[in-house]
Amino acid sequence: MPLRGVVKYELRVIMRYRWDFLVLGAMPYLLAGFFYLVGMGIGGENALKNFVVATGYGEAFLYMLVGSAVLLVILVGLDSVIGELYRALATGWLELLMLTRTDVYIYMFGLTVPYFVANVGITILSFLPAAVYLSGLFAGLRLVVALLILFVGIIPLQGVSLIVATLVIRYKEPEALTQPVRAFLVVLSGSIYPIYILPSWMQLVARVLPPYYVSEAMRVSLMLSNPHLTLYYLGMLLLLTFFYYPAGLGFFKRFETIAKKSGELSKV
């Protein structure tokens, strides 16, 4: 019930900023188009052939589109969690929230749902035409699977975001911390460039972070329809969920205790 309340009213707040979301919906196309053109420009005539050889995927544009959507989900997720937590702290809302019967974690989770419902909505809107155009109507079905994966991937991503957000509010210099983390996450997500181009230690790190599995699973389900591989990626995501979500909450719990001692709850 409190969860429903959080989702309902937070969604309402978001809906009062409609334009942001429409622009977000168009973003994957802009990004994908950009990367596609850059790739064509650099690769010249053989660009698409090389692409297939290198990635194993036939549709370069769709590949980029999936990557761009995942990229946006990572960034929007990270920014919204950090932004909301920071705002809650700065406006005194966090204290008021702590006075309620609702667990702050329920609130945090509830907070992410509208963002991701909106996000997934955007992704559907932006994907449907592309998917249908590129792969025929059957793609519609695969699309549903791909979106489900995105949704499953959101939860561990939230955990990661919460860890970063807690560090940010603890050390009070949001940009210094978020910018590198953001860049790091994007590179390690394999959303635009496959991770095999990275040094091997970075590939290893990428494999213990959720974004990589989200982009791969979405691509596989959308473009290769290899159920085994899809399931493998999904399983990894689930595993990471069990790690990152509690870890995120743990970080936050620790911050709460420290803040109640130091008085940090009421100032930024």
Added chain:
Amino acid sequence: MEAIVAEKLVKRFETKIRKGLFRSEKKVVEALRGVSFTIRRGEIFGLLGPNGAGKTTTIKILSTLLLPDSGDAYVNGYHVVREARKVREQLGVMLYIEKGLYRRLTGRENLEYYAALQHIPPSDAKRRVERLLELVEMTEHADKLVDEYSLGMKARISFARALITDAPILFLDEPTLGLDPASARKIRDVIRELSRREGKTILLTTHNMWEADALADRIAIIDQGRILTIGSPMELKAAVSKGDVLQIEVMGAYNGVIKKIGSIGGVRYVKLDSEEPAAQRAVVRVGLDGSARDHLPTIVDVLARGGARVRNISVLAPSLEDVFIELTSRRGR
């Protein structure tokens, strides 16, 4: 049983004193230095003190948002650290006047959202919110975005939010700070009504002596993290009303003269009420041991010899302000 018991609460904050770009020094602020008091069921209890006295810190400890360094406190018998959840269930808290509201939601939506967070079923919440909006006279503006509210309207919504769970105990931190007289009066009226009709226990902080006098059944005066005295407004005033209080308006050299008045026998304290240096004008408040008649000639004489001209003198009945001045000056400030 007492509604609230605070026993020797101590709270220190570590702050950094910045010295230029990179250097900083740690400094410990003693916000509370052993605060004790009890609040009876159904009482309006005023915590009165100047800025930085420790009022908000006290409220936050009692509402479980801050952990005390030492000392204990109980709300309806529940310990604020060990039984924090139970404590919160007893409380309706107003911490800020305008902070913590969703600007992109209406007043009504803000209240309904908070009700949901308090686990109130939506249908009950709707009814309760409607009633509270009426109580604070906000029905008319309930469906505007908070973004468009005046400070007074935000205050009323924040106040209503504290009442949403119909908790038996209310904590109100400076509930009328910065409000115009009409809004402040409305809030004070509701506070009185809640106490009288519904028997709620109310702890409110204020630095406004007059407000504390008008509202509270009992008052604790707090300054620099210490409780200086506790009693009903009558008792507190009676304690200083052994003598008259003079308000003297002087022109000219008043700076040195103030000190001299302080050293006259029978003068309990002198305080500069207000001054206009440009016009060389000041209003001085003088607390006496006995009646004005006995001391006035000496005081006027001292003033005249010091080169100050007396423009006006009035004899006042002691107010809480005098209690406060007396208590703080006794400690040699």
